[in-house]
Amino acid sequence: MSDCIFCRILAGEIPSQRVYEDEDMVAFHDIHPKAPVHVLVIPRKHIHSLAEAGEDDGALLGRVTLALPRIAKELGLTQGFRTIINTGSGGGQEVFHLHYHILGGPARLPFA
Numbered sequence: 001m002s003d004c005i006f007c008r009i010l011a012g013e014i015p016s017q018r019v020y021e022d023e024d025m026v027a028f029h030d031i032h033p034k035a036p037v038h039v040l041v042i043p044r045k046h047i048h049s050l051a052e053a054g055e056d057d058g059a060l061l062g063r064v065t066l067a068l069p070r071i072a073k074e075l076g077l078t079q080g081f082r083t084i085i086n087t088g089s090g091g092g093q094e095v096f097h098l099h100y101h102i103l104g105g106p107a108r109l110p111f112a
C-alpha cells in the first residue's frame with residue numbers, strides 16, 4: 001500500500017468525489033474547500049512536486065494543464081478560475097504528489 005494519500009485516492013483506497021478522469025489524470029473535490037469550487041487535478045503518475053518533474057513529464061504536464069479550463073468549465077466556472085501549484089514545504093505543499101488546485105466561484109475571488 002502506498003503511503004502517498006493521492007496515490008491511495010487514485011487506487012480507490014481513500015474515497016473522493018471525482019469530477020473528471022482520463023488515462024493521464026484524475027480530478028476530485030478538495031476535502032477542505034477554500035473557495036465555493038475547489039478541485040484538485042493530479043496526474044496518475046506519482047511525481048513528488050513540480051520541482052521533481054523531469055523532461056519526460058513535459059507532454060503529460062502539458063495535457064494536464066490544458067485540461068484545466070475544460071474541467072473548470074464543466075464545474076460551471078464560466079467566468080474564469082484560479083490555478084495554484086504549491087511546490088515544496090516553502091511553497092505550502094502538504095501533499096507530495098504533484099497537484100493543481102482549481103479555485104473559483106460565482107463571484108470574483110479575493111486577491112490572494
Ligand code: 5GP
Nearest residue numbers: 005016028029030031032086092093094095
Ligand atoms: P497542498 O497544500 O499540498 O498544495 O494541497 C493539498 C490539498 O489536499 C489541501 O487543499 C487539502 O485540503 C487536500 N487534501 C488533503 N488530504 C485530502 C484527502 O484525503 N482528500 C481530499 N479530497 N483532499 C485532501
Ligand code: ZN
Nearest residue numbers: 004007046097
Ligand atoms: Zn502519489
